[in-house]
Amino acid sequence: MQNPVSGSLRLLHIDASARLGESGRDPHGSHTRRLGRRLTERWSAARPHDIVSHLDVGRKPPRPVDAAWIAAAFCPPERRTLEQRAVLAESDALTAAVLAADLIVVGAPMYNFGLPAPLKAWIDNVVRVGLTFGFDRSRAGEPYWPLLAPGKRLIILTARGDYGYDADGRLASMNLVEAGLKTPLAYIGMHDSDTVAIEYDEFADERLARSIAAAETAVDRLVDRLASSMAGR
Template identity: 35%
Template sequence: MPTILHLDSSARPVDNPVTEYNSISKALAGEFIQQWQKQRPEDPVIYRDLGQSPPDFVSQDWIAAVFTDENNRTDSQQQLLRLSDTLIDELNQAEIILMSTPMYNYGMPAALKAWFDQVIRIHKTFTFDLERGDFPLEPIMSGKTLVLVSSCGEFGFEPGGIRESMNHLGPHIEVLGKYLGVDHFFEIRAEYQEYADYRHQQSVQQARSAAIELAGDLAYAY
């Protein structure tokens, strides 16, 4: 019975009085979950809305706590790492990570970056050994699937697209996914939001169909 870790990152909800202000990425991720639960209603889902409850940013004291031996940490250091420990435990439980996010300034929202910084942690999600030469970091976990559902105001961020070089969202998350134990990465993206024309409507519909189809395929595979 696979567990899904569902992370939403948009600052917007999906129930605004003005429909145009609703989060597209959250809505698309919701379509994925609905389809999955139609086929596998018993599978557990761990949910966090990072946009509404952002994780703390790391600090100097947080870093010092991470690099203090676990048996020697003070109560204060243990408290500083409590959220990180919880988030890592949630990740450990998950076989599938469903991550929804808008593109903010060509990258990820600060809340999502804060989550990554809390979770990608030495001795917890990766090890470090200089004997490995130029690539001393190795992930501890493996076998996970990451589904990234994103939305953006412009278009052409795909490989070969006119804004490929400006896409610091999907490629960044795919790189970081290695240290979450991700072996399989999928991305679904809705574009053209700022243009608010038929292209945007078409892109959202295509993304919605892709989310439903992918959820069905993965649910069947599990």
């Protein structure tokens, strides 16, 4: 990670693919890792003073939520035991990274229409009462409210075996990847998002090649647009 520079932004890049290589470089490599590397490299070239960090939940899945985690998370911080603090240590670190980030880039391949299990575990670890969302049952109106600072942005880089998962596509109703990320992250305050997708992976023909090329172009244009809009920040 780079040292902070005045005016620099923080980009958190998360990989979740079970495939550890990259398509185009490694046999049976990951398309989302390929897009993630392309995006972060282009971002760093455009904004070299920004701070880019990498979290690979595909290689090192976060601890899933269990009874001990729930008991610790919902215990008032001042009353937590040393054991409960240890249980939440990983979640605390993951949550701190989200709170610090201005831009979160998530490589999220579609597995059985939804998110990879390690990525769902990451979500469960960072949607934290008192840290990323507030709750007060006596509050007038909505008892829940987001705690993330405004202006954070989500970029989803996804890959699908079939095709037609975009809005109004033949399989749009079966696309649980984007909803699975956008809904919980909007709940804690991250409302702005962009998605770039590769499709036709299972067909492995010229349609896949065209989809990869189109996605890489879309990544380049997205970086150029966002980097330009954030000039001076």
